[in-house]
Amino acid sequence: MTTMKAAVFKAPGRIELVDKPLPQVGPNDALVRITTTTICGTDVHILKGEYPVATGLTIGHEPVGVIEQLGSNVQGYVEGQRVIAGAICPSFTSYGCQDGVPSQDGGHVGHGYKPMGGWRFGNTIDGTQADYVLVPDAIANLAPVPDGLTDEQVLMCPDIMSTGFAGAEAANIRIGDIVAVFAQGPIGLCATAGAKLRGASLIIAVDGVDERLRISRNMGADVTLNFREVDVVSEILRITGGRGVDAAVEALGLQSTFESALRVLKPGGTLSSLGVYSSDLTIPLGAFHAGLGDNKIVTSLCPGGKERMRRLMNVVASGRDDFGALVTHTYKLDDIVAAYDLFANQRDGVLKIAIKP
Template identity: 45%
Template sequence: MLHRLGEVGVIEKPVPEPGPNDVVVRTTAALVCTTDVHVMRGVIPVEPDVTLGHEAVGVVHALGSAIEGLVKGQRVAAAGITPCFQCDSCQRGFSSQCHGRMLGGAQFTTQRDGTLAQYFLVNNAEANLAPIPDELSDHQALYATDMLSTGFVAAEHAELELGETVAIFAQGAVGLSATIGCRLLGAGLIIAVESVPARQDLARRFGADLIVDHTQCDPVERILQLTDGQGVDAAIEALGAPETWEAAFRVTKPGGRISNVGYHGEVHEPLKIPLEPFGYGMSDKQVYGGFNRGGRGWLRRIFRLMETGKVDPTPMTTHEFSFTEIERAFRMMETKEDGIIKPLIHFDSDLDPGMEAVVDTN
């Protein structure tokens, strides 16, 4: 069945075969990401009929001939990026920029079929697959694959020291994860900028001390008031909009840090840096843009935080669907209908093998 750009549908494809260093995973659960919606809209160019998705967990179905340390039937998770961990970029610590390509580690959908399928292939699997601890549900483990991973990287790039102040613009799933990360890193004051009441409640639950509703006030003025005119030590942009990008510079004090994790692919003009808050280039403010880190070790660290009860991201799941309802899940993610934040997709073992969620780009 054909699907036009902007329409997601389900088709059948062959179950992938692993190369020597690959593993094929049978999917048990997945999440739909706003990035998948960007692909659906054509913002991120992909090949025709590519399978969507990059947040999934499952069990090992087939192993490449060179794979060691993994066994069939083992519960595993792969991060939303699957770098090679062998190239110069990976060796330098920039795994998301694998092979020196912008976001080259983001292979699902952009370089190969993604994870919204009954089976998906993971490259360099010994480095990219992490066994899921028995103490964690698939639901919990899913959040390590992208949302927590990306939000935690944003928090780390804010370089917070104990007791410092931080403003986080937007409390979608990544912004909420950044709020969790800032709390874990010991921020003394976390200010979340968000207008949706349900997301405000989650932000408080996850560690935000104060909420600024940008529909009720000028968020820059309010944040400056809350910090006695000084501004915050760090700001995190988690929306991907020119307004929040500029606001992050305006609320950050001299010598502070701006951590960008929002995707600006739908912005059709260059982002502007407000010169006066930037000290006309001499404010000692640092700007860092980053993404999901990926890899077995990184996933294990996030799993550990959940195992010990320090993190429970599952309240971000607002809706649940079966795989056969995937089109409805995408429509709701595009329109943000019914206050959706993250939809959990359940994979029924009775489904026909080879079913995959695709968008036709013709």
């Protein structure tokens, strides 16, 4: 076989399934046959033309599959092995990577930093919504799937769990913390699970969809608030006796959620932001205590690499939570245009869709 199906960006509003030649495998690459992938909110931004990518680029960045072919420098794996790779595929060797921010990998030209530079699949190189994907810097990024885990169980690892957990990790949660998580889409749900994994003793989940709030309780939320029904800021201040929360995670990317997250923080608290914003943000003077509140605002891009994936799959294997439950629908790759339509319009209670080539 020399060609494959791939979902490519054609123009704003148009993602199409096309035939593409199988990629050539360079010395540091691995060719992976996709068995399951999924659609991310970022892909919808691409579909709508809000995040520009090259015409004809294959979209998608969440691969589960089987090693088809290994480059000459890629040791420690065998063909036929089940693997995943992170949505972010850093080289881990550049200055930026060695400096502790691999997601901002700028490669080996210049100084080694580039904003979001570690995100390559479906952004700067062909992605995973296809029969095959070429994994760059494969020795750093291919993570074998432990026996006994299904595709659906590990499908959240490349992006959703890694990002959501990063929100909890960057919030520097301590045992006994009170944490609020704004928005309970797939990433927010994983931030909720992450807050529980770090030891928060009271987790307040916020969303506007009751079904998502119901699921958030399974992921660790102790209290749920529907912003369509209550004033979330005053309600959280009431629950905490006026103290505020130790940490707030923003998982949507709007001024309103960012600002609410800031307004419910205790002095000394941390706002951990995961959302992708599309306009300038305003920091209200009062909520920022004029710059004297010992507050932190931290942002995180999805951590990648095989070690991160190994850890996340171990969390899945531990049964601490059922991350496979976030998969609400399954589509064939052939039907991906319909899957985009369902997902972009958030119909039918969709959280994540398993796409099967």
